[in-house]
Amino acid sequence: MDKSDNIFIAGHRGLVGSAIVRRLEADGFTNLLKRDRHELDLANEAAVAEFFATEKPNVVILAAAKVGGIKANNDYPVEFLLENLRLQNNVISAAHANDVRKLLFLGSSCIYPKLAAQPIREDALLTGPLEPTNDAYAIAKIAGIKLCQAYASEYGENYISAMPTNLYG
Known part of the structure; x- marks a missing residue:
């Protein structure tokens, strides 16, 4: 990445x-595009498309996700699956439509x-069954990984995935 890149986190x-923002800022990146969910609903396809067309990011880091604990995962699997599919599909598709040259999709070790x-x-x-307490979330993350792989294969996009593990905070 170049210091002059518009980077959407x-x-x-x-x-x-x-x-990631702290690290980029410490490394001298200044064109960081940040929007909270009140400013940009990533589940809203039209809003995401407008954001990309207006802000023109060169690089995207997709760290956004609907997350919850075991109880929420068990009680609301439809919401976790649909919300995560929507937001990641909207961002990844808009990145392609707007010629984003690099995209990093953050998955999860629960995949x-x-x-x-x-x-x-x-x-x-x-290669085997997922942990049942978060399988809806995991399935959405797997779909995001596969979507990035498909864009790379079909269109030659530089869209990659990484699985952060052992997170706490």
């Missing part, structure tokens, strides 16, 4: 997103099977 107020051998290898993805 979706989810800049979350644990990971805020750490791996519940009983995956330790340490978990990347190729363990989709």
Whole structure:
């Protein structure tokens, strides 16, 4: 990335997103595009499209997600699945439509099977059942990873995924 890039950090107020912002600022990046959910509803396709067309980010870091604990995951799986699918699909699709040259999608370690051998290898993805208490969230994250891979394969986009693990805060 260049210091002059317009970098959109979706989810800049979350644990990971805020750490990324701090690091970018410390490294001298000054064109950071940050919008909270009251300024930009990432689940609103038209709003996301307008934001991208107006602000013209070169780089996108997608750290935004609807997250919750075990109880919320169990009580509201539809909301977790739909909300996360909407926001990540809107951002990734708008990035492609607006010629964003780099996109980093942040997944989750919960995408791996519940009983995956330790340490978990990347190729363990989709090799067994997920942890039932967060499978709706995990399925949405897997879809985001696969969408980035599809854009890279079909259009040559530089859209990659990373799985932050062992987060606390």
